[in-house]
Amino acid sequence: MKAYWFDNLPGDQREPHNSGRDVSPEYLSNLGILHFNYPNVSDVDALAASRDYKNRDEITISPKTMGDVYEEKVKMFFHEHLHEDEEIRYILDGGGFFDVRSEGDDWVRIKLEKHDLMIMPAGIYHRFTTDTENYTKAMRLFKDEPKWTPLTRGDETEKNQYRMDYLKQRG
Template identity: 60%
Template sequence: MRAYYFDNAPGDQRLLHDSGTPVPADALRSLGVLSWHIPVDADDNYIQAIDQIARERDYKNRDTINITKEGLGDAYEAKLKMFFEEHMHEDEEIRYILDGSGFFDVREHPVDSWVRIHVEQGDLVVLPAGIYHRFTLDEKNIIKAMRLFKDEPKWTPLNRGSATDENPIRHDYLASVAAH
């Protein structure tokens, strides 16, 4: 996993958009973003490591999502646009990359800059509830990810706006960032 500031240049969202300024792991942690690298292996030994993290963080459910042009067909472009809209969730967003690669962009508070996180096979990333973020594939146009959930699987994006800014989960997130 590699993190850096998004360059804000126009162009395809699936390009690197690397400003050349890296973001260190401790800066991500100060935003509440956690990460691990757990290599995917043919013997499925990685499952034990994922299970351990799931127990420690109280994740009770999981599923797998495949995002490909072939798999999504006509809905592919619309789905990518939806994932790339700035939003937050009222629950953590947990993804373990089984194959392929993509980008999670998170808003750095309080400056509102985009931090781009390039995730690849074996990366596990946890975005805290209340953080504004977005997702896109990279130029490989494929990602297979395990999604983990604290409770029943749900994925409800709340697009950024005045109502979302007033959401109690957003306020809790901002308080946690201010405490760092």
């Protein structure tokens, strides 16, 4: 895992877009983001159990597994959104980038690699993209009734209760 300020320059979203300015673990933690490196799935199982996550699935995002819809999906994941539940992702293979909004509404880019597990709080604006390898195999963890439907940023999400709770916690 590595976090830095997104450069906001035009070009393919899958390029690193590294401004050269790192973002510290403390800053990420202030945004409410948790990160772990778990080489063994048993560690993921333990975390899931401790947070009462009973369901999971696996997704492989690549042209090989998705064919013609790959490019479309990659664009879709990159639409800024929030969820009403926390989002837990564990990278099984390959890698990718999650961009999250900072306190000043800038993008922080988080590079995830194999065995990285990230927890994003409910209500944080974010987006995802594969990198130039075009290959992300990830586990998605859910509680009983996942409310992980992406809510696209707009007037509605600005007054969403989960968004307001997140902002209150972030301080």
